[in-house]
Amino acid sequence: MNLIIAVIKPFKLEAVREALTGLGIAGMTVTEVQGYGRQKGQTEIYRGAEYEVSFLPKVKIEIAVASDMADQVIEAIATAARTGQIGDGKIFCLDIGKAVRIRTNEAGADAL
Amino acid sequence: MNLIIAVIKPFKLEAVREALTGLGIAGMTVTEVQGYGRQKGQTEIYRGAEYEVSFLPKVKIEIAVASDMADQVIEAIATAARTGQIGDGKIFCLDIGKAVRIRTNEAGADAL
Amino acid sequence: MNLIIAVIKPFKLEAVREALTGLGIAGMTVTEVQGYGRQKGQTEIYRGAEYEVSFLPKVKIEIAVASDMADQVIEAIATAARTGQIGDGKIFCLDIGKAVRIRTNEAGADAL
Amino acid sequence: MRFKTKMTRLTPTVGGLRTVQWVSIGAVLLAIAVVPAQAASDAETVYVFNTLLFLIGGFLVMWMAAGFAMLEAGLVRTKNVAEICLKNIGLYSIAGLMYFILGYNLMYGVSEGGYIGPFDVFWSASEMLKTVMVDGEEVVQAFVLDEAGNEVRLEPAADGYASSSDWFFQMVFVATAASIVSGTVAERVKLFPFFIFVVVLTGLIYPIQGSWEWGAGWLDAMGFADFAGSTLVHSTGGWAALAGAMLIGPRIGKYDGQGRVRPMPGSSLPLATLGTFILWVGWFGFNGASQLALGSDVNAIAVANIFANTNMAAAAGCIATIGMTKVMYQKVDLTMALNGALAGLVSITAEPLTPSIGAAVLIGAVGGVLVVFAVPLFDKLKIDDVVGALSVHLVAGIWGTMAVPFTNSGTSFLTQLIGVVSIGAFVFVTSYVVWMILKVSLGIRLSGEEEESGSDVAELGMEAYPEFGRGTQKLAS
Amino acid sequence: MRFKTKMTRLTPTVGGLRTVQWVSIGAVLLAIAVVPAQAASDAETVYVFNTLLFLIGGFLVMWMAAGFAMLEAGLVRTKNVAEICLKNIGLYSIAGLMYFILGYNLMYGVSEGGYIGPFDVFWSASEMLKTVMVDGEEVVQAFVLDEAGNEVRLEPAADGYASSSDWFFQMVFVATAASIVSGTVAERVKLFPFFIFVVVLTGLIYPIQGSWEWGAGWLDAMGFADFAGSTLVHSTGGWAALAGAMLIGPRIGKYDGQGRVRPMPGSSLPLATLGTFILWVGWFGFNGASQLALGSDVNAIAVANIFANTNMAAAAGCIATIGMTKVMYQKVDLTMALNGALAGLVSITAEPLTPSIGAAVLIGAVGGVLVVFAVPLFDKLKIDDVVGALSVHLVAGIWGTMAVPFTNSGTSFLTQLIGVVSIGAFVFVTSYVVWMILKVSLGIRLSGEEEESGSDVAELGMEAYPEFGRGTQKLAS
Amino acid sequence: MRFKTKMTRLTPTVGGLRTVQWVSIGAVLLAIAVVPAQAASDAETVYVFNTLLFLIGGFLVMWMAAGFAMLEAGLVRTKNVAEICLKNIGLYSIAGLMYFILGYNLMYGVSEGGYIGPFDVFWSASEMLKTVMVDGEEVVQAFVLDEAGNEVRLEPAADGYASSSDWFFQMVFVATAASIVSGTVAERVKLFPFFIFVVVLTGLIYPIQGSWEWGAGWLDAMGFADFAGSTLVHSTGGWAALAGAMLIGPRIGKYDGQGRVRPMPGSSLPLATLGTFILWVGWFGFNGASQLALGSDVNAIAVANIFANTNMAAAAGCIATIGMTKVMYQKVDLTMALNGALAGLVSITAEPLTPSIGAAVLIGAVGGVLVVFAVPLFDKLKIDDVVGALSVHLVAGIWGTMAVPFTNSGTSFLTQLIGVVSIGAFVFVTSYVVWMILKVSLGIRLSGEEEESGSDVAELGMEAYPEFGRGTQKLAS
Ligand SMILES: Nc1ncnc2c1ncn2[C@@H]1O[C@H](COP(=O)(O)OP(=O)(O)O)[C@@H](O)[C@H]1O
Ligand SMILES: Nc1ncnc2c1ncn2[C@@H]1O[C@H](COP(=O)(O)OP(=O)(O)O)[C@@H](O)[C@H]1O
């Protein structure tokens, strides 16, 4: 199993969710995060003092998938989240040693 | 060492924390997240237009534990967080390569 | 590649960001979290009833780095985030199987 | 009651201050009557002043509805904020409609010394504005019906104020009583059963007990004094809330197995602070316009004294609470300080005219101190009062009413006690019965699941702050 | 119009209630004239009362600017909250300046029965305060210019009120109309083009149409009745907003490919609730002081009746909407309830004096019901109205104006229709032209990217709630 | 000062506008005296009007306390919001208590032309209400003590207004001065030392300097003019705040090693906007009721002119700031626009009566422009003023006071300067001493750790928005 972590632009969340549902992915967990990267934050002004806002709002999606689905999922996320503009985000894929569904105690791929 | 990631119902946080303290787990990190899964979100209405709220509030707990504790911890979380109702959440277990306690620079299991 | 997860005191975020920029780290993702650990939360009072606030505000930083950079990065974070007081936080290092830059579809170390 | 002058003379009760002799002035009619031989135009001026006092007081008290809404929105948890907003604007609306349909006639139609007024539906103004020809010109004049049922031209001297201004002013008071209830039973009560309770409270319970005193019923005849409603409005709301809280039970998780209190901090303390300030400013109308007359030096002085006393009782209540919580907990509890200011206001409401400023300060300070002890006490009794309305309105309301004889020698502790007890018993029992009927019929409490997901989603299908974090939309931007 | 008494007699229209005969009183001058033989001092008292009514009404209506700001801040998304705050305080300021520079003279300088007033710049008060010697003592007296241009001592009897008080009161009305526009085109309109539109609206469009009725122009001559501005203020704002909304288009993502509506819930429902309460309390000034006179029994009664009717129409609008949404959606929509209360207020604004309370309840309730249907209707037409201002101010404004003849028999449906249509056409067309010119010149809409990141960052370079989560600073400490 | 008529005649100073001749009217007593031969009842009417003006003005200024609370709550960071709310409600309460205990007597008991008043404790109303027998009926009448100490019946003509109404009105002004201080030293000052400073400020410093002008002391004798308190209230608050800010130092991290400013954006701009609107509406009471009399055509005109001027100065300040920030930063700074409106209000406060509207616009606009430059200037001086109170109240207060001679020819720049400097010096030095004593005794600043975790947790043990994210409870459900 893999844990796929994707950091995307917030307004792409819905498109990504739809793409994943299309692949039969039934679940995911979403976190509001702040991203720092090549995309420069805006300059804000507060009471006559300018300052750089270096962090930009992003959304992080975590999806546990069976390993054979991983590439497909990464592909689908990348396609749905892409605007081609700087700041589109990243996808990371990690290994999961064990997964459990709390409700039923099912483990492994059945838990997803 | 393992990183145990659990997504649970928010109101179960306190029960899980107590269960873990019972096991001698001294630390954890909690994030407010939105979950999408089998549990359907509610239909909300806003000014005459209905819409599906597909994401539900969940809490994500991350706990780094020595590998020999992992199963015990997973078990404890699952038990404490279970309501038997749909949407109880998931537990994932990942490998940690290295851990450091910032204050002391202790590494490995001592860092936890 | 590694995913470095650091939980630090919120007001150390800027120092850590600067330290990492100094190492040439171009990106990171930051999440506001609540931490539970040795550092005791404060006692709060609400309408005559005292209660323990066991969770304290922390910031979680996630940085994907090429494996050869990992130790350097961990070192830099630990140094920048250290106050020597209890509650300084932890750093965990995980393996990343695959990384993708959404904008360009670059994979691996190029994606970072 | 509000329509006759209390003919009592006070002896100063607070030593050390430069004291003055006060006399409680409750009414306009006599005050007008005694002004020596005024020309018609002067009576008209007084008439306009009195009307204006009601209108200014009325919009200030109406504004208190916003204060209750903000106070309660700030003190409930996020998941119940939208519903408490709806409850507050809804109950204010219902209170007005019920007072129009039934309440006012029931309250002010009671016979002197009586127990219950007539069930006449639909209040209407007593004046008619008509166009008549005067010296060949069309002129608008006001007419009223005389006792024989004939239309006669309104003589302002004989009347006092525009009837609608009085109605408006009395109406906004009813809503205050209902607002108190919503704060106590918040976060778990079902919306429509709550609204039904408000219908009964504002259409029947409030007007009936109100008629006993302000309607010149039996309590007034007995000499009971409650200038602006420590008992008639605030305790009444409190008793109705208490009955509800007892029947509905505490919120899930509020008291744990070992009887410990688990605090459930409110969503927004600045909103709660704003609500308190709104209530404070509205209270100048609440107490000040309860003088019911403005158009003479005596009444102007009285209203001015009431303003000063009202303010200082609140200030003293606030400071007393700040000091008490600092001493007791080493920290100052903002929510208690807010409740303390309100308790000061409730305390002075039974008699804001006769106390010297120094006495007002003492009365308000005691009110503030009482709150600090009452809040944990109700928790000990496992009566879960979300916003502290019982401590503020019921406890301080009783205190304020019982404190009247300290500064108003025309009153007695016994009569005050009779008033407090009889109104308390009536309101508590009737409210209990109504809540009970609602409980066994429609049910008054949300299901556990609904309560846990929050009344906003359960009852309104919406959230008070629907955006996640800093504004990521659940649906694409 | 506001300066002459309507000499019409009404027949009661709402059966079942104890009805009274009402006559609409629009004015002070005649009312003063008819009081039999008053001494100078009495006229001065009346003068002071009238001035005071304008000042109290004026600050209450000014306060409505805060209400619009909070309502709109609560109903836009977080990323646009700071900018809507700026827009609201800015437009209120601009409205005052433009009304001073051009508007008031244009509106009240029109010739009787005329179509357009003079373009005289800079209004100024008509009274001069001067120090003169009387019996060897310096005394301040008020002077005015007589028709020959000579300074003569002010005779309060002949004047009615301080000219600045009237100016102040009329000025705050202009801002209301402009506030309505900002709510509809929120979240996507560019800041400075919007401000330019406000300049034209408040300096030209509003005063010209206003002169037709309140300036005693042709609509007034025809017998059109709009007591406090259902059409002149609220629909006018609505038409200007409609033109803007049509030209600017809906927000990105509001309507999807299949024409479905994607709700974009506002950032804070307690703020929206607060805004509604502020508007409600301000409305007592809006309608009450539109009586324009206070200093007699007849006027005091009229103002009091207006207060009562205004409140009850709002209450009925609110309850009607609560009931309707519960029936239609099984859940109660708080934002609709707020809009319903406001619709009740707008509905009664065209005629808050002649209805009995029962009639006011019905008029307000219909207004509330209309909102429940109008909101989805505008969505069906893909007119994206962020805060529901079209449903509340335009739709209920038309309803209220058309409902006048039900209770004021001196008016006719036809004349009311002529007024509604002519003002609607004028305001819509001129607004459309102005918006169009702005669109092709400066552009009126933020770029897609700016809209997506939010107008706060795009226009102000700041955020309404700049802290992430519970207060971690983006910059250290 | 406020008790005698300024007998000065003004020459119009703003060309291009239709100017009128104005005379500053500061007082009621003389104004009443000069009305030719009035009947007793008329004097009573005037008495009621004057009292009513104080009461309306008083509750409006009281409401400003809520405005300061919301403005400051919006401009501090989340972790300090609850404490700033507590400070604001606490200081308002303290101000009232101290003014009752000491302040009023100290301020208005000063001998004519004097420097310091008597330290008489406990103010009390001068009228006594008593029941007497008139023609066999009990009647309430008002009595006062004559010079020989005998009780005589109150003659309204000889008095002017109910003493409590004046007391109430003066009292709410004191709180304003104290509110200013809390905004500047926010986020780092310790709670109880701050409260102790407020005690001294409101009980001693404010009343002593106030006595010099409004108490008819030496500055008044010299001809200094400050109608409603640009210097006496606003600059006084500003100087006290400046002394505090200098001694307490900037917040941790506000200025970095290289002297750069690190912005610390406030928690909620809509709350700050609300606060500004509240202050704006309250200011009508602040300036309008400072006319101190209403019951004549002259006074009614004066109050009306003040309302109009007050509004337009604020509008101009706001628009000027919007324009300036757009030009200087390409973006419009909402917090500056809010400060700009307030600066316009402060600027016009020294003389809201004599300017024409055009002049008021200019005075307010200059105030707004000053703020845009003053805010970064204080930052350059490393004086950390969290909410901009120094720029708004001190800088614009000085400007407003110095601008009086432009429109009020009875004043001179030199005298104005003497007033500004002497009050400034007195307040700054005494405040500095008090802050210093507090610093070396109790300490005035939170520890670094407390400041970093926030004053809410440090001082109150609670959080303003205690829920994490969208409302997950820290404790179960
Ligand atoms: N090394 C990294 N580790 C973790 N997250 C990263 C890293 N680099 C970038 N990110 C995340 O990805 C987002 C987008 O990255 P950025 O460099 O701005 O543009 P792009 O996606 O076009 O490369 C950042 O805002 C940040 O949240
Ligand atoms: N594949 C997944 N990857 C990551 N998180 C998931 C996944 N599936 C579910 N979740 C998380 O678990 C929560 C509960 O899942 P759900 O399918 O609703 O019910 P259950 O836990 O009973 O299976 C979801 O709200 C989501 O946060």
Ligand SMILES: Nc1ncnc2c1ncn2[C@@H]1O[C@H](COP(=O)(O)OP(=O)(O)O)[C@@H](O)[C@H]1O
């Ligand atoms: N086992 C753990 N797993 C995950 N996060 C942890 C763990 N232990 C501690 N943390 C995180 O690190 C933070 C600091 O830990 P704490 O024990 O308080 O102090 P220290 O860092 O000095 O050891 C905690 O608030 C929590 O967020």
